[in-house]
Amino acid sequence: MTASTRVAIVGGGITGLATAAWLELDHGLDDTLVLEAAPAAGGKVRTGLEAGYTLEWGPQGFLDNAPDTLELAAAAGLAGELVKADGAAADRFILRAGRLRRVATSPPAFMASDILPLAGRLRLLGEPFARRRPDHDETVFDFASRRIGRRAAEVLVDAMVTGVFAGDSRKLSLAATFPKMAAMEAEHGSLTRALLAKRREAKRSGRRAGGPAGPGGTLTTFAGGMERLPASLAARLGGRLALERPVESLRRDGRGFVLATPAGELRAEAVLLALEAPGAARLLAPLAPDAVAPLTAIPTAPIAVVMLGYRDPAAFGRPVRGFGFLVPRGEAPGLLGTLYCHDIFPGQAPAGGLFLRVMVGGARAPEAAALPDEALLARVRAGLARVLGADPEPDRLWIVRWERGISQYEVGHLARVAAAETAAAAAGLELAGSPYRGVSVNDCIRQARAAAQRLASRLAST
């Protein structure tokens, strides 16, 4: 094992791999070693290819509106390998009162739709006159209730939080989870006014305006699935990626650090921890004890991913077309939502069949993610039968479980992150990744770029 390196990156998920790439691309620094505990790099970004199915263990894709991700993909040699969601998957649904309702994309279509009862739809018109924001960190649910009404908060916003965070809108912090929305309210006093301003700006610049959560984008993957990105970054790193090399402890050594692994010790001038929060807390404990409490207070939600293949496209006796559906609180216990992968990325399933990806558990129903396989499958099939009207036998079935699926940015999250970052930085260490400032692949890649900048500055100043 290399006895010394300038930068040690602990964790070879997308954050760690991207940081190593940015160090090289932005700062010309290639004396970096990424230490990864598992036998393969990529962390939650993992793809299986089996019997014509592309099995995404973690992310299904990323939105193509993040320039950093596109730049990194290009540097990894994947610019020509991007696959965008098919137009056939444009329709999205939300389960309400036991039925799937299509999410309208224009305000007139929304007002004419059945996504909310009439009173709930009309309440949205009052958005510009909502109460002013409170001074404290507000939950996503309270924010949405205040601005667009309780019904919209319970259905639309709860579903959105379920889709992105597998989270509980009544616990998550608006400022941490949807910072753009918080900024829009702060700047324009109203989301409606902010959206109109965005539209005008988009018209002037010829770009797409997007929705209240941020600029629009199209779900995108790579030919062969999401793992192509970490695999390509890992290939670029070559010997600068050490697999099956868990870092067990960290200590100071003069102006640098010593990382202990089962294969021996490694000296590094600068260290980034690109780990889940509990792992970071464990390594930081001796060097930055003040970081431990805030990191330990960042919970994660478990997720089970159940993937089902059906050869018969009419297996449910009705068309299963579109992007899929999300499940707000109280609608189908334990189910978070279902992606119609055969329509989103038709190349990811055998032609002519159905390929569903059902997410189970999350912060609202963690016990459902831990059900034994048989009970989990029974829950999923009962939910699909209720929503899609039949319970056909799947021809193929895969189950993937993430005990610590997605970090939950509960109220007070940004203060906890700031406290952890400050304590770590005072000890000379950096943090980045999904526990902190965005869980999406795009967010991790953006955080990685900022972390590379901080690491480079640290090296320049020592």
Ligand SMILES: Cc1cc2nc3c(=O)[nH]c(=O)nc-3n(C[C@H](O)[C@H](O)[C@H](O)COP(=O)(O)OP(=O)(O)OC[C@H]3O[C@@H](n4cnc5c(N)ncnc54)[C@H](O)[C@@H]3O)c2cc1C
């Ligand atoms: C089911 C699911 C679906 C998702 N869907 C989407 C989606 O569609 N779009 C999207 O953008 N995002 C999605 N996400 C979120 C996104 O995939 C993750 O937030 C992101 O991949 C996390 O990357 P990371 O590098 O921060 O952490 P991780 O991927 O958790 O990587 C951390 C790495 O550190 C390693 N490690 C741990 N301890 C040690 C140690 N002591 N020493 C060395 N290495 C160690 C681990 O083995 C791991 O490889 C999804 C997540 C899940 C679970």
